[in-house]
Amino acid sequence: MAHSNWPLLEAxxxxxxxxxxxGLWQAKKVVHAVNQVTIQIYPGETLGLVxxxxxxxxxxxxxxxxxxxxxxxxxxFEGLRITHGLTSDIARLRQQSAMIFQxxxxxxxxxxxxxxxxxxxxxxxxxxxxxxxxxxxxELLTLVGLRTQQASAKPSxxxxxxxxxxxxxxxxxxxxxxxxxxxCVAALDVSIQGQIVNLxxxxxxxxxxxxxxxxxxxxxxxxxxxxxxxxxxxxIVEEGPTEALFTRPLHPYTAALVSAIPExxxxxxxxKNVLGGEPPSPIAVPxxxxxxxxxxxxxxxxxxxxxxxxxxxxxxxxxCVLNHEGDETVFPLIRGSIDEAQAC
Amino acid sequence: xxxxxTFSRLRQRIIPRQQALYAGLAIVGLWLLVxxxxxxxxxxxxxxxxxxxxxxxxxxAHPFGTDNFGRDVFSRVLWGARxxxxxxxxxxxxxxxxxxxxxxxxxxxxxxVDTLVMRVIDIVLAFPxxxxxxxxxxxxxxxxxxxxxxxxxxxxVSYARLVRAQVLILKQRDFILAARSLGYGHLRILFRHLLPxxxxxxxxxxxxxxxxxxxxxxxxxxxxxxVQPPTAEWGVMVAEGQSFIxxxxxxxxxxxxxxxxxxxxxxxxxxxxxxKLGERV
Amino acid sequence: MSLLKVNHLTVTRxxxxxxxxxxxxxLEAGEMLGLVxxxxxxxxxxxxxLMxxxxxxxxxxxxxxxxxxxxxxxxxSEGQMSAVRGREIGMIFQNPSSHLNPVMTxxxxxxxxxxxxxGANRRxxxxxxxxxxxxxxxxxxxxxxxxxPHEFSGGMRQRAMIxxxxxxxxxxxxxxxxxxALDVTVQMQILRLLGDLRAELGLAVxxxxxxxxxxxxxxxxxxxMYGGRLCxxxxxREVLAEPLHPYTRGLIDCQPVSEGGQGRLTTIDGQPPVAxxxxxxxxxxxxxxxxxxxxxxxxxxxxxxDSHSHAAACHHLLPTLIRREG
Numbered sequence: 001m002a003h004s005n006w007p008l009l010e011a012x013x014x015x016x017x018x019x020x021x022x023g024l025w026q027a028k029k030v031v032h033a034v035n036q037v038t039i040q041i042y043p044g045e046t047l048g049l050v051x052x053x054x055x056x057x058x059x060x061x062x063x064x065x066x067x068x069x070x071x072x073x074x075x076x077f078e079g080l081r082i083t084h085g086l087t088s089d090i091a092r093l094r095q096q097s098a099m100i101f102q103x104x105x106x107x108x109x110x111x112x113x114x115x116x117x118x119x120x121x122x123x124x125x126x127x128x129x130x131x132x133x134x135x136x137x138x139e140l141l142t143l144v145g146l147r148t149q150q151a152s153a154k155p156s157x158x159x160x161x162x163x164x165x166x167x168x169x170x171x172x173x174x175x176x177x178x179x180x181x182x183x184c185v186a187a188l189d190v191s192i193q194g195q196i197v198n199l200x201x202x203x204x205x206x207x208x209x210x211x212x213x214x215x216x217x218x219x220x221x222x223x224x225x226x227x228x229x230x231x232x233x234x235x236i237v238e239e240g241p242t243e244a245l246f247t248r249p250l251h252p253y254t255a256a257l258v259s260a261i262p263e264x265x266x267x268x269x270x271x272k273n274v275l276g277g278e279p280p281s282p283i284a285v286p287x288x289x290x291x292x293x294x295x296x297x298x299x300x301x302x303x304x305x306x307x308x309x310x311x312x313x314x315x316x317x318x319x320c321v322l323n324h325e326g327d328e329t330v331f332p333l334i335r336g337s338i339d340e341a342q343a344c
Numbered sequence: 345x346x347x348x349x350t351f352s353r354l355r356q357r358i359i360p361r362q363q364a365l366y367a368g369l370a371i372v373g374l375w376l377l378v379x380x381x382x383x384x385x386x387x388x389x390x391x392x393x394x395x396x397x398x399x400x401x402x403x404x405a406h407p408f409g410t411d412n413f414g415r416d417v418f419s420r421v422l423w424g425a426r427x428x429x430x431x432x433x434x435x436x437x438x439x440x441x442x443x444x445x446x447x448x449x450x451x452x453x454x455x456x457v458d459t460l461v462m463r464v465i466d467i468v469l470a471f472p473x474x475x476x477x478x479x480x481x482x483x484x485x486x487x488x489x490x491x492x493x494x495x496x497x498x499x500x501v502s503y504a505r506l507v508r509a510q511v512l513i514l515k516q517r518d519f520i521l522a523a524r525s526l527g528y529g530h531l532r533i534l535f536r537h538l539l540p541x542x543x544x545x546x547x548x549x550x551x552x553x554x555x556x557x558x559x560x561x562x563x564x565x566x567x568x569x570x571v572q573p574p575t576a577e578w579g580v581m582v583a584e585g586q587s588f589i590x591x592x593x594x595x596x597x598x599x600x601x602x603x604x605x606x607x608x609x610x611x612x613x614x615x616x617x618x619x620k621l622g623e624r625v
Numbered sequence: 626m627s628l629l630k631v632n633h634l635t636v637t638r639x640x641x642x643x644x645x646x647x648x649x650x651x652l653e654a655g656e657m658l659g660l661v662x663x664x665x666x667x668x669x670x671x672x673x674x675l676m677x678x679x680x681x682x683x684x685x686x687x688x689x690x691x692x693x694x695x696x697x698x699x700x701x702s703e704g705q706m707s708a709v710r711g712r713e714i715g716m717i718f719q720n721p722s723s724h725l726n727p728v729m730t731x732x733x734x735x736x737x738x739x740x741x742x743x744g745a746n747r748r749x750x751x752x753x754x755x756x757x758x759x760x761x762x763x764x765x766x767x768x769x770x771x772x773x774p775h776e777f778s779g780g781m782r783q784r785a786m787i788x789x790x791x792x793x794x795x796x797x798x799x800x801x802x803x804x805x806a807l808d809v810t811v812q813m814q815i816l817r818l819l820g821d822l823r824a825e826l827g828l829a830v831x832x833x834x835x836x837x838x839x840x841x842x843x844x845x846x847x848x849x850m851y852g853g854r855l856c857x858x859x860x861x862r863e864v865l866a867e868p869l870h871p872y873t874r875g876l877i878d879c880q881p882v883s884e885g886g887q888g889r890l891t892t893i894d895g896q897p898p899v900a901x902x903x904x905x906x907x908x909x910x911x912x913x914x915x916x917x918x919x920x921x922x923x924x925x926x927x928x929x930x931d932s933h934s935h936a937a938a939c940h941h942l943l944p945t946l947i948r949r950e951g
Contacts, residue, residue: 052808052809052810052811053779053808062521065525067521067524067525091527094525094526094527095527097525098525098526099521099522099525101518101521101522102518103518106517106518106519107518107519107522108519108522109519109523109537109541110519110541111540111541120528120536121526124526124527124528124532125526125527159896159897159899160664160896161896162896167522170522170526174526189663189664189835189896189897190663190835190836190876190879190880191663191875191876191879191892191893191896191897192892192896192897193879193890193892194879194881194889194890194891194892195892195894197881197889197890198889198890198892201889216808216809217881218809219880219881220881220890222881223881223887223888223890224887256810257809257810260809260810260812260813261809261838262812262836262838262839262841262842263838263841263842264837264838264841264865264877264880265841265842266841266842266861266862266865266866267862268841268842269842270813270816270817270820270842270843271813274810274813274814274817275810275813275814276814278778278779278780278781278808278810278811279808281778
């Protein structure tokens, strides 16, 4: 996907922390929901952000849009600093970005009709002259596949899929360059999920939208996204082009995630190497590489010290001590390859 | 609150859910009608004294009898409806407006503002309600306007707490996050998005509060610090009729029944509204 | 004799809305049946009806029979039914947090079951609880016995709930979307666990899910429900390879296959039906590509030609049969 060289939205060593109540006499503890993340989204690109519970992907999405307080690091929109930035720059971000959410009903004001919610955006941002607001609302509803009569419906009168479409219409009313979709299909039925994803694909083509697609369903991410970033306990452990990431994952966690996708093939049994354990709580992050307690390839150096540095192979980055350079190893690594990797 | 709870339990045994709303509306509506039409329907002037006809028991000419000053009790009850309904409505409206605004601001701002408001609420709640009311009225001088000011200064706390709690919950909801992401200003979010959704509890509470205000107003007037004689007001009437309870029971009883009926009406409204608004949320 | 045989079960809400309409299923001992459907399909209500644990709200079983080991449990008294619940049929749920008592330790909750159903004394019950926690793969079970549910992580809580459900040693386990709320790696662990328990204990399982991938990799047979009715039922391989019902075909096509390709996803037009507005006749016909006037009559379950166990409820089965013949 051709895009310009400058990122639309980028984060530089971004950290978001939340205080944790540790009792009266203990030192104030914080949990790093997002831990020193550097990431870029280019215009017109769809970036998938995946991870399990405690990964911090939703927090990252909100922090990128300045909806969460940032502890350290910087977020830049079109090169201009947003974190602790000028009000005018933040306003610019707001006018060019929008968010869609997981729970379609909760993301709309229950006391407003769908038409009113959309019209409010148009009025606040003065997108069209007053007289044309109703017409623009009708246009937007048609664009997302709703009937214009549904403008007078309240969220409780619509189905989940329809509410989600209304939420997308409201996001489009702003005429954004970037949409952050936070698990926007997770709460929908399977037969409806595809409708929403297809809608996003169509809109992306029509409007050249950049999309940050936060999800835990890897199969959908594979279809929709150009690039994917995998998060674990607040850090990005791997990032690269979609196909490369899925066919040749470079981080053991990504490999485990990919192999855990259930497939509709009755002859394929459950994968043999089921990853043990669970993502630990972000309050108690293991030292060294946070993944080491569950990693089948963990070595001595992984258990202590700093988390591993990010290595880069072409446009594919991963944070692991295993050295993949120059070989075609694919997970699960065989014994020989691990020894080789350790030797490097 | 205890009285409302008793009404509620009684009601649930006699009248099923949906009917409560309509029954409540009917009763309160009837009293509103009475209050409006009193000047034309009341057979006698409520403050006109006629000592020759004093302490007459209920009859054709005086359906509720007359009191010790010869005033027609029936007319006084009808005219009293105007005063008592005014007490209910205004006595609830002012605390409602003050309390919901402060509660919403407090919940939305958080931090210092929130802490400050909560501490003020704690201080107000530390005093017994009636004691505080009476102290304020004593300073301002007796009369209905003092009563309203006192109600506003003391009664706002319940509304503030209710609305603050709702705002704290709603603040985290996705549609508020969406509003922020769309660049809406704080005032717009607070008044257009948060408040309309946070008022449900406060509205239902206000209906039960009407009952309490009515009883408060009656009590305060009974003590001579509210409505001043010779204005007809049910609480005052109950007080004045006290000494005649054995000889002329009608002077106290009929206004007493009126209080109970109006209170029941509001209570039914509260329950019915609670159910109705509850199902929508 | 089948372990479980459900014949023409109907559950209605109020006067006339059949949330579960004339559903018939069967399950052999040790078999795993995947009950698949989207929202409004009636799959959860069906299983609640099996346990006679329908949520109040005017829901009633108005027809059919449920034969457990030959005995119709719908005709049992409440007291007799209590003995069946737990002891013969167990259930695990999507959200363990809401189905475990937050103020009792896990050990107590398991032990309670053992004492109730087997009359075990305290020491024996505690030992049984320890063994069960070990069996479901909870590490350090000795100490975990004394933990409260909130001290367990998501996947561990699900394992604990499985232990509680297995404590009375049921022969049939109903699993209501047990992995939907779990991370994908933990999901695999739990499915693995259920498979192992099945093999060890000869447990029969009804797995309620909306995920065909889970069904494909773990179940023996599939039953697909839509709008309260059974659309298709049969052996997993037959149903997935050659679905007879358009809805099943649609569901299979809808799942984003994990192999690549960036094209559009297949979908089924429209949305799942709402109970108050069930379409007349075949409940799927408004969304079906091959619907015609015949579909205004409710279709009956009919068997596919090649099999005595693969059946679907569709008027348009016939052309498939003819195609297969030729």
